[in-house]
Amino acid sequence: MTEARARALLTRLGTFLDQFTTCFSRRAHRTYASRYLQGLLNDSCRKSMQPMHGRLSDPGSYQGLQHFITHSTWEARPFWRRLREMIPVRSGILAIDDTGLPKQGTASVGVQRQYCGALGKIANCQVAVSTALIAGKLAWLTSMELYLPQLWLDEEHRAPARIPRPMAFREKWRIAVAHVRTVLAAGFALEAVVADAAYGAIAEFRAALERLGIAYVVAVPYFVGARLMGTTTRESLAAIANSLAPSAWHRIRWGHGTKGPLEARFAAVRVVIPKSRSERWLLCQESLVDGERQYYFSNLPSDTPLKTLVRIARSRWAIEVQYRDLKTELGLDHFEGRSYPGWNHHAVLAAMTFNFLQLERRRRREPLPTFPEIRDLIREVMAALLWTARPGWLKLAISFQRNPPLRI
Known part of the structure; x- marks a missing residue:
């Protein structure tokens, strides 16, 4: 240089x-x-x-x-507000994700044995719920909040960790919905919200997005039930996928990774999903390598092209890669402090650094x-x-x- x-x-x-x-x-x-x-x-x-x-x-x-x-x-909140204002694009896909931060001890705020995505298993960790705006090839952090399990809100844990008194327990999906509202209030136009199966499986989460007038494409587990349009029997998503004719599946490429093209077989059908009388999309994805399948629900219009469903569903791949960079390159999970304010300070400064690097990439x-x-x-x-x-x-x-x- x-x-x-x-x-x-x-x-x-x-x-x-x-x-x-x-x-x-x-x-x-x-x-x-x-x-x-x-x-x-x-x-x-x-x-x-x-x-x-x-x-x-x-x-x-x-x-x-x-x-x-x-x-x-x-306070970290004014910094997050200013960071959202500085994002140079004002529309895109909003990705909701939670990030597991493995920990050795039990003194760090929010830590307990819970599912850790970084390790792929139940482990001692903190979990941060975050949102990021995906626009083109770049993702911009828009919010991040530490999930506090119920035990951390009793007096024994609250006082030493300096957790503010008004804070009450909230499930991760409720935190995520609050963040979506914050992003909308900041003036962003959202094409859709995407999230993994930990969120997509929750009917209340999907209903909350619909009440906000937001389109979504969210992953769901194979065992969730649904009913094909024109039938009366509720079946698992795996059973519905198995019943589809070979002609329903299409090979689609959605991106390019370090090892070559990213592609799979996809099929989409209209279904009635649990706790909803309206029809929705069921998007099925099948790996070209081992045949493993993934499933998504979407409330996008019935005339939405298959390639659009795939593009939105697979946009989460970009955020998964860039969250990995946030941890490996900027040490989001390296913070050794134990207090709630300290964690928030580290998180917002890491997010500021992340978005600055994205601005440099964009140049x-x-x-x-x-x-x-x-x-x-x-x-x-x-x-x-x-x-x-x-x-x-x-x-x-x-x-x-x-x-x-x-x-x-």
Whole structure:
């Protein structure tokens, strides 16, 4: 990277942070937020505070940074509101997802033995419910909230974790619906909402989306029942798929992954689903490799083309990849604090960093650089800042340049 490009990148990062100025209650908070974002972007192996602080070019006080994240009383909500305002696209598909954050102990707020998607099993973890706007090849984080199991709202757990008094227990699907309302209130036009089977299987969740006037394509388990139009017998989705004629299935490609085209066989039929007297779409997907099937319900109009159903249903693939980047590249699951405010602070700053990287990707020409590729470019700049701040390191590097060491 050239000096001009490096300086321009740092200027854009500073300008990005300046747009949150009104959210900071103290001037020092702007400084600490900048250091934290630089830590998330630098080459520290783990995104907990000590490793990040140790690789900052202008680290300042470690205790000050720790207090800013863990103990300071600043609210995350204004930052989320501003982050939504800064998203450069105003329409798309809204993906609802929950992200499992594995934990070793029992002291971190919200932790308990529950299903962890990251591990694919019941494990000790936290779960974050989030939404992201999918527009083209990019996803933009719009909200994130830590799911609090019932036990964390009793006095024994609430007080040490500093969970606000008004907070009451809410199921994950209710949190998700509240976030959809927030996104709509922010002025986004949603083509549809997509979610996995943990949400799609809940009739109340689907009904809540319909009351909001929102289209959805949501995954559902194979054992959920439905009735084919023109029949009187309720059957499992697997049985309905088995009854479809071979001509009902079509091979469709929906994207391109690192290993080649992403494609499968799909079929769509109109059905009456549980707790609904109206007909809905049942979309069936069958793997070309092992024949494994997945199922989706949708309230899109009856004249919706099959390719449109597939495109929307499979748009979640993009968010799954980019959530992986959020955890592996920006350390969403590395936070070691135990308080509820601390977790919220880390989450919104990680989301700000994520969306900044998406803005940087959006600036580039096709083909769009991957998330790790754009982060590596920024890591080079952060490393250069670190070396210039360490005179001994810089002197050593210059001496090696003038007189290269022997081959190792």
